[in-house]
Amino acid sequence: MTNSNSYTVPGMSTDDGARVATLLQDRLNAFNDLHLTLKHIHWNVVGPNFIAVHEMLDPQVEAVRGFADEVAERIATLGSSALGTPGTIVKQRSWDDYSIGRASAIEHLGALDLVYVGVIEDTRKAIEEIGKVDPITEDLLIGQSGQLELFHWFVRAHLENSGGQLSTAGATSEKQAASDAG
Numbered sequence: 001m002t003n004s005n006s007y008t009v010p011g012m013s014t015d016d017g018a019r020v021a022t023l024l025q026d027r028l029n030a031f032n033d034l035h036l037t038l039k040h041i042h043w044n045v046v047g048p049n050f051i052a053v054h055e056m057l058d059p060q061v062e063a064v065r066g067f068a069d070e071v072a073e074r075i076a077t078l079g080s081s082a083l084g085t086p087g088t089i090v091k092q093r094s095w096d097d098y099s100i101g102r103a104s105a106i107e108h109l110g111a112l113d114l115v116y117v118g119v120i121e122d123t124r125k126a127i128e129e130i131g132k133v134d135p136i137t138e139d140l141l142i143g144q145s146g147q148l149e150l151f152h153w154f155v156r157a158h159l160e161n162s163g164g165q166l167s168t169a170g171a172t173s174e175k176q177a178a179s180d181a182g
Contacts, residue, residue: 005079005080006079007079008078008079009077009078009079009134009136012078012133012134014079016133016134017078017079017080017134018078018079018080019133020078020130020133020134020137021075021078021079021080022080023126023129023130024071024074024075024078024082024126024130024137025075025080025082025083025092026092026094026122026126027067027071027122027123027126027141028068028071028072028075028082028083028084029088029089029092029093030093030119030122030123031064031065031067031068031071031119032068032084032089033089033093033095034064034115034119035061035064035065035068037098037112037115038057038060038061038064038112039057039061040098041053041057041098041100041108041112042054042057042058042061044100044101044102044103044108045057045103045104045105045108046102046103046104046105047104047105047106048105049104049105049106049158050105052105053105053108053109053158056154060151060154063147063151064148067144067147068084070140070144071140071144072084074136074137074140078137095118098111098115098174099111099173099174099175100174100175100178103178103182104182105158106158106159106181106182107178107179107181107182108178109155109158109159109181110159110167110168110171110174110177110178110179110180110181110182111174111175111177111178111181112155113152113155113156113159113166113168113171113177113181114168114171114173114174114177115174116148116151116152116155117152119148120145120148120149120152123141123144123145123148124145126141127141127142127145159181167180167181168180168181
């Protein structure tokens with residue numbers, strides 16, 4: 001939870017500002033977790049497609065780090081305090097830690113498919129709620145979501161067959177998605 005001040009942006013109630021900041025804190029946690037997960041994969045990917053995946057991930061890491069910074073600054077603009085510590089991520093997240101260690105490129109991409117699904121779905125939910133009271137923050141998240149969806153497509157392109165079927169279809173865990181992809 002963010003610490004709320006007695007002010008927010010002009011034209012918004014302090015209650016709405018605090019609610020938007022709380023929703024953004026969840027996105028901040030997700031983006032911090034995602035960029036660390038992407039870097040973890042970058043360091044632990046092996047196999048024939050190593051270099052392609054290794055190099056594909058660095059721009060995603062940098063973009064998602066930027067998303068976290070933008071979200072944190074928006075929280076501050078709304079009059080609240082952005083919490084960016086590792087303990088905050090672990091304490092407040094509703095998802096489990098990434099579960100794949102050293103693995104082939106395709107196994108990591110299978111697991112990453114599910115990671116992106118979760119982040120994108122939760123970002124879309126936040127957009128829907130925030131859009132009712134704050135078009136500025138809504139616009140910020142829409143732009144970020146578009147980038148996340150593009151990165152997700154990059155991942156899924158490795159998992160799709162010529163008939164448009166994903167090897168990870170129906171997977172309910174990262175380990176299952178990694179296994180199905182491999």
